[in-house]
Every structure is written in C-alpha cells, then in structure tokens.
Amino acid sequence: ETGVTQTPRHLVMGMTNKKSLKCEQHLGHNAMYWYKQSAKKPLELMFVYSLEERFENNSVPSRFSPECPNSSHLFLHLHTLQPEDSALYLCASSRLSGTGGGDTQYFGPGTRLTVL
C-alpha cells in the first residue's frame, strides 16, 4: 500500500470538530479522487482533481471541502459533520492516458470516519 497512502486510518470526531483527511500518491499520477463508501451502498465519487478538470459531485454537502495543492497531495477538510457522514473515505489516483477514459484507479486503504 505504498502507492497511495491515507492518514489517518481511523478518525472519531464530534459534530463541532474540524479535521482534515490527507492523501498522498507516490505513483507519478496526474489525477486524484475522493470517494465515500457507506455500508451497503456503492462507492460514491465525491471529487476529482486533474490537469484537465476539477469535478465536484453536486450531492456532496458543503461541509466537505477538498484541496489539491499539487498532483501528489489531496486533502478533504471536514467541518460540522453529521452522524450520517460516518463512512470509509477512499482516495484514488490515476494517470490520464488520453485514450478515452478507463484509466486504472489506484486506491488508498481509506480513512474510517466515525462522527459522534
């Protein structure tokens, strides 16, 4: 799991806290993604950062704020979360090949977030 690392691996926070999730990729990729994985639900794409685009899923609440300072690092800033935000947050990266999409995404191990 040295390709894409995520910290922390586990996080428990209250609804009034502010915290940040960190993702770092060591693969030389140029696109990074945040996903949310809740129990019994499919992975939900939250945000995409790449040289070509910045995508934000309209269904993601504003209490989630992404930051991508460079192509190797991606953050997810959290504030005033709700208990239903408890989930596994996965980061992924890919190399844009320009072949029409379908580039392999490499996932990190995820941050297990619990909101009390």
Added chain:
Amino acid sequence: SQKIEQNSEALNIQEGKTATLTCNYTNYSPAYLQWYRQDPGRGPVFLLLIRENEKEKRKERLKVTFDTTLKQSLFHITASQPADSATYLCALGPGGGNKLTFGTGTQLKVEL
C-alpha cells in the same frame, strides 16, 4: 437515474469451480466497464477493463464479458481458490473520462 445492480446475495462456491458474477445496469450507456476487488479494510484493486466495442477480455483465470444490448457484464473466475474470497465491484465509466459509477459489489466466498 443510473442504476447498477450486482448479485445482492453473497456467492458461496466450492474450490476449483468457476465463479460467475453479474453486473446489470440501466439508464446508462457506458464507454467502458471495470472490475475491482476489495478485501475487508482495504481499498479496491483494479482487475480488468473492457470497452464498449469489446465482447470479452481475459487475464489469467479471469474473464469478463460485456453485452451492451443486454446492458450486462459477467465476470468469471475459473479454478477458484479460497484466496479469491473478497468483494468484487463493477464500475462503469463515460467516454473520455474517469468518473466511475460503482455497483454495490458481490461478496464471494470460496470454500474448501
């Protein structure tokens, strides 16, 4: 809205048999489909990609088919082993992009 359905029930098979997992979709015309494997407590790992103009792809003991008329993909693991036990996710993607839409996954258990 887009909908992707995978076997909702867990799939238990005997070692050595072929496991077949299904992925059906509606309200979507994907340019490609990917299959990922996810183990407990870990992120998904890419297995195979198949594009809309391809019928079948193989990689070692893995085979995936893609029928855009039926809007279905089948994922086969031949000569299954206990180490193949995991959750398998299908994901659909648009032409020219990498914004994936995932299914809920099928949990496979290979028993001795």
